Amino acid sequence: MTLYLVPTPIGNLGDITRRALAILQQVEVIFSEDTRQTIKLLNYYNIKKPLKSLYQHSPESRYQEVIQGLATGQEIAYVSERGMPGISDPGSHLVQLALKAKIKVVALPGASAVITALVASGLPTDGFVYLGFLPRPRSRIIRQLTAAARLGRTVIFYESPYRLIRTLNIMQEIFPPDTPTVIAREISKIYEEYIRQPLAEVVKHFQEKPARGELVVLFFAEKLTEVE
Structure with missing residues (x-):
């Protein structure tokens, strides 16, 4: 058994x-x-x-x-x-x-979107924090992202393309615009894509070109701004 x-x-x-x-x-x-x-x-x-x-x-x-x-x-x-x-x-x-x-x-060992996205991200891989899917309420998102970032590790989570812009805007309230951020999209599929840019540029990218497909979000924040 x-x-x-x-x-x-x-x-x-x-x-x-x-x-x-x-x-x-x-x-x-x-x-x-x-x-x-x-x-x-x-x-x-x-x-x-x-x-x-x-x-x-x-x-x-x-x-x-x-x-x-x-x-x-x-x-x-x-x-x-x-x-x-x-x-x-x-x-x-x-x-x-x-x-x-x-x-x-x-x-059995095998495929993992989290690990695949991490090793291709260009962000530090010596330690990371995985958050799964973020909660819906803004206050809880802020608490989770802030607590994770304070550990000084790359932070990884899954996000829906329909909520990505909202989540990125919340991130902009917490982290500086130059925070290294990566969006891994459609990993291992025909339209696989990695957007590796500062946070502000990532937001601009997806405002101009709405996200599609399955997404993994990664960032490494050395600084953060306190949010009430």
């Missing part, structure tokens, strides 16, 4: 390891954060396995279904919508339940 956390491509379907494919072929059932995305991958590699959903708003009974299956000796894989399971998805809760039930958990 083993729970496998299997990383999947973040864009390019070729970015998956042989071991990950072997595990997906080996397990008895695959649980996925987004079955619509996962079925594309399984069909591409001709993997025929039962596929069930497990996403953010799944009832607790769905998690227990996984744990009960593992407890009866099944080998089960969990995959996120894209990338490494357990990062900003239900995988972390599933792992906690599995460990509590004394079930073996194996995480």
Whole structure:
């Protein structure tokens, strides 16, 4: 009885390891954060396995279904919508339940938008703070970004293209205009793009050319302005 956390491509379907494919072929059932995305991958590699959903708003009974299956000796894989399971998805809760039930958990190494964006950003990589998705309220965004920046590390978070300008404008209230900022867009896909500019220039860029696709935001702030 083993729970496998299997990383999947973040864009390019070729970015998956042989071991990950072997595990997906080996397990008895695959649980996925987004079955619509996962079925594309399984069909591409001709993997025929039962596929069930497990996403953010799944009832607790769905998690227990996984744990009960593992407890009866099944080998089960969990995959996120894209990338490494357990990062900003239900995988972390599933792992906690599995460990509590004394079930073996194996995480396979593989694709991660966070790490990929970081190493290509040109920002310091000796330490970083990952914030996942920012909260909606302005005051909470300010608190999170300020606290993270004070650690003196590169700060990374995911953002929607529909909220990017608002978030960048909030950042301008906190950080100087020359703060090194990077927007990684559509990583590993056809329209992959990195915007590496001072904060003020990044804001100007996306005011003139609205963001599209999946975004990772990174910055390194040596100074900040206090905001009430």
